[in-house]
Amino acid sequence: MYLITHKEKLSQTITKYVVKAPFIAPKRKAGNFVILRVEEHGERIPITIVDSDAKEGTITLIVQAIGKTTKLLATKNVGDYILDVVGPLGNPTPIENHGAVVCIGGGVGTAEMLPIAKALKKAGNSIYTIIGARSKELIILENEMKEISDKTFITTDDGSYGRKGVVTDQLKDLLDAPLGISAVYAIGPLPMMKFVSLLTKQYDVQTLVSLNAIMVDGTGMCGGCRVTIGGEMKFACVDGPEFDGHQVDFDEMLMRSRSYLAMEKISDELFTHQCQLEK
Amino acid sequence: MKIARQHSIEQEASERKKNFLEVSFGLNEERAFIEAKRCLECKNPICTEGCPVGIDIRSFVQLILQKDYLGAVQKIRETNYLPAICGRVCPQETQCEQVCTMGKKHEPVAIGKLERFVADFELANNLFCPPTISERRDEKVAIVGSGPAGLTCAAELGKLGYQVTIFEALHGIGGVLRYGIPEFRLPKKILDIEAERIQALGVKIYTNFLVGRTATIDELFDEWKFNAIFLGTGAGTPSFMGIPGESLSGVYSANEFLTRINLMKAYSFPEYDTPIRIGQQIAVIGGGNTAMDAVRTAKRLGAERAYLIYRRSREEMPAREEEIHHAEEEGIEFLLLTNPTKILGDKNNWVCGIECLKMELGDSDDSGRRKPVAIKDSEFVIPVQTVIEAVGQKPNPIIQQTTSGLNVGKRGTVVVNDVQQTSREGIFAGGDLTRGGATVILAMGDGKIAAKEIHKYLQAKSKKLEEQFTATTIAEPVLA
Numbered sequence: 001m002y003l004i005t006h007k008e009k010l011s012q013t014i015t016k017y018v019v020k021a022p023f024i025a026p027k028r029k030a031g032n033f034v035i036l037r038v039e040e041h042g043e044r045i046p047i048t049i050v051d052s053d054a055k056e057g058t059i060t061l062i063v064q065a066i067g068k069t070t071k072l073l074a075t076k077n078v079g080d081y082i083l084d085v086v087g088p089l090g091n092p093t094p095i096e097n098h099g100a101v102v103c104i105g106g107g108v109g110t111a112e113m114l115p116i117a118k119a120l121k122k123a124g125n126s127i128y129t130i131i132g133a134r135s136k137e138l139i140i141l142e143n144e145m146k147e148i149s150d151k152t153f154i155t156t157d158d159g160s161y162g163r164k165g166v167v168t169d170q171l172k173d174l175l176d177a178p179l180g181i182s183a184v185y186a187i188g189p190l191p192m193m194k195f196v197s198l199l200t201k202q203y204d205v206q207t208l209v210s211l212n213a214i215m216v217d218g219t220g221m222c223g224g225c226r227v228t229i230g231g232e233m234k235f236a237c238v239d240g241p242e243f244d245g246h247q248v249d250f251d252e253m254l255m256r257s258r259s260y261l262a263m264e265k266i267s268d269e270l271f272t273h274q275c276q277l278e279k
Numbered sequence: 280m281k282i283a284r285q286h287s288i289e290q291e292a293s294e295r296k297k298n299f300l301e302v303s304f305g306l307n308e309e310r311a312f313i314e315a316k317r318c319l320e321c322k323n324p325i326c327t328e329g330c331p332v333g334i335d336i337r338s339f340v341q342l343i344l345q346k347d348y349l350g351a352v353q354k355i356r357e358t359n360y361l362p363a364i365c366g367r368v369c370p371q372e373t374q375c376e377q378v379c380t381m382g383k384k385h386e387p388v389a390i391g392k393l394e395r396f397v398a399d400f401e402l403a404n405n406l407f408c409p410p411t412i413s414e415r416r417d418e419k420v421a422i423v424g425s426g427p428a429g430l431t432c433a434a435e436l437g438k439l440g441y442q443v444t445i446f447e448a449l450h451g452i453g454g455v456l457r458y459g460i461p462e463f464r465l466p467k468k469i470l471d472i473e474a475e476r477i478q479a480l481g482v483k484i485y486t487n488f489l490v491g492r493t494a495t496i497d498e499l500f501d502e503w504k505f506n507a508i509f510l511g512t513g514a515g516t517p518s519f520m521g522i523p524g525e526s527l528s529g530v531y532s533a534n535e536f537l538t539r540i541n542l543m544k545a546y547s548f549p550e551y552d553t554p555i556r557i558g559q560q561i562a563v564i565g566g567g568n569t570a571m572d573a574v575r576t577a578k579r580l581g582a583e584r585a586y587l588i589y590r591r592s593r594e595e596m597p598a599r600e601e602e603i604h605h606a607e608e609e610g611i612e613f614l615l616l617t618n619p620t621k622i623l624g625d626k627n628n629w630v631c632g633i634e635c636l637k638m639e640l641g642d643s644d645d646s647g648r649r650k651p652v653a654i655k656d657s658e659f660v661i662p663v664q665t666v667i668e669a670v671g672q673k674p675n676p677i678i679q680q681t682t683s684g685l686n687v688g689k690r691g692t693v694v695v696n697d698v699q700q701t702s703r704e705g706i707f708a709g710g711d712l713t714r715g716g717a718t719v720i721l722a723m724g725d726g727k728i729a730a731k732e733i734h735k736y737l738q739a740k741s742k743k744l745e746e747q748f749t750a751t752t753i754a755e756p757v758l759a
Contacts, residue, residue: 219489256628
């Protein structure tokens with residue numbers, strides 16, 4: 001049982017949780033994730049660890065409520081427990097001093113980018129950050145990212161905040177400018193990571209993306225998270241979750257990630273319906 | 280000897296293929312008694328030698344004849360702490376029963392079914408009493424993985440009075456017994472009860488703890504102060520055939536499929552949140568016990584046609600005869616001497632068929648079995664919407680990758696000597712992690728040997744410490 005010690009709404013649908021996990025907290029590195037199960041009947045879902053406090057024995061998770069499990073989690077409050085949390089899983093992000101790097105966070109992906117950007121800054125890089133979302137409401141962690149970035153850019157699809165457009169518009173400008181960008185880290189929705197990778201390939205700039213694949217155990221046991229990287233089958237949980245964006249078969253992954261859409265909808269509708277009845 | 284071997288009472292195939300209740304209810308008291316009578320009480324009971332954990336079979340069978348069923352199960356528990364599990368899933372036909380003298384002319388004594396009978400008797404009548412532990416010891420032993428090897432090793436060391444802690448990565452304990460073996464062969468309740476009994480020995484269990492990540496082996500020694508470690512992390516990483524179409528939706532490794540069903544109860548979706556999608560026609564590739572479990576599970580989930588595709592003939596199938604037989608009874612369609620070459624997908628990227636080649640048997644290969652050879656131009660397509668690959672597993676790699684000085688074999692297995700010692704002092708290993716995919720009872724046998732060896736190792740170490748201590752205390756006055 002893992003106690004929620006702090007809860008904070010970052011937007012209408014995105015919530016920050018601080019969870020007591022004394023064995024995980026001191027071991028976690030940027031890029032690691034946990035698998036959690038909220039309740040007995042729940043499924044196991046992977047969530048990136050955004051921050052940790054070894055002294056307090058806590059980890060920070062930022063989760064967007066989009067389906068049944070994440071909505072169920074959102075009903076939990078400080079003092080409540082999450083049934084299972086296992087980790088830290090996955091390989092830590094390889095951090096080196098590239099010189100100048102671009103860190104791109106799309107939507108809730110910004111939360112996953114934050115610890116990586118922090119680590120890159122600490123390693124001596126100049127950080128150019130792009131935060132992208134559909135609209136202003138979904139932009140999170142702007143101040144936190146600004147604090148560690150040399151320059152921060154915002155893009156929204158609807159133009160409600162920052163530049164109207166997508167992250168690749170801004171990225172192209174940065175790659176064209178004489179900034180000496182030598183690496184790009186991108187975390188966000190699959191199509192975003194795909195188009196970032198397609199663009200950086202033209203500029204021959206190395207690109208790391210984080211793949212949030214369908215996963216059951218997260219320890220290399222189910223093979224559900226298999227992705228094709230450079231023509232080879234890899235398991236996102238133990239070989240990743242980060243991979244060279246130029247090698248990822250994004251189209252295949254996009255199709256696989258839709259495997260359970262119909263069932264996810266059933267779960268979600270049942271849950272939302274029930275919630276409204278309770279109100 | 281005219282008495283025929285007694286058979287278990289089983290659910291009718293037509294009924295059981297629609298539910299997840301146990302297929303076999305085992306022997307009743309009357310049948311168990313008759314069956315026990317068939318034992319010849321051999322002077323030299325070779326059945327015990329055929330048992331990887333060395334159960335005193337003759338004695339426990341004789342206790343059944345005296346109607347001392349509790350005595351019988353206690354006799355078993357002296358050497359095997361999981362009798363209700365073993366009585367259900369052990370391949371007795373290739374072990375104790377294979378060497379049974381009665382089997383030379385007639386059918387062998389149904390030793391496994393007798394084991395299950397007494398274990399179930401004890402359970403049903405709530406007669407279990409934990410053994411008294413004569414001596415509590417200070418040494419701490421970590422067991423990594425709560426599958427059959429780990430549970431057995433923990434039980435043996437617990438009985439000896441050691442401070443034993445099991446670390447399990449999943450949220451439920453039992454390893455393959457929980458995520459792999461379906462409810463209809465091994466009810467989770469049986470597993471829960473036998474695991475509780477191990478905890479009653481003072482064994483602690485941490486779930487959600489992935490050794491290698493949550494804490495490394497070195498940290499278990501240095502920070503957690505464990506004196507010895509047993510690795511029983513199994514062979515959980517699934518292999519794939521490497522044919523086109525394996526990334527389509529609707530393609531599962533048997534591990535994923537069975538984990539969704541057994542560990543996550545996906546068969547109760549949406550009551551449970553983990554989904555599974557099963558087509559009207561499904562195909563399982565493979566011929567082992569895992570393949571049988573997967574195909575019979577798929578049938579129970581409502582598949583109208585469930586195919587088992589195996590590239591050799593029925594003779595070469597590695598699955599237990601009883602499981603093959605049960606599968607046939609349940610209407611599983613066996614496509615033998617058939618090798619899949621391609622999984623076909625529809626426009627939505629879902630599986631819609633599987634293309635196969637007909638095979639024939641050629642010369643023997645390294646495994647001593649005749650090698651399947653493709654028949655030219657024999658391609659054919661079967662319409663299926665789900666494909667489950669049960670073509671073997673490899674050891675989980677995390678511990679090997681995060682532990683220095685551990686000798687690892689070609690297929691990722693941890694190398695051990697004949698007493699389950701690894702290349703690093705104080706680290707022992709067993710089960711599928713060292714074998715690369717075998718049976719529950721062999722894993723248990725390894726766990727037992729390792730426990731004995733860990734005991735020896737810790738005894739020797741404490742003796743050495745004692746000697747050193749005495750040496751220094753004697754030396755002191757001289758130095759002064």
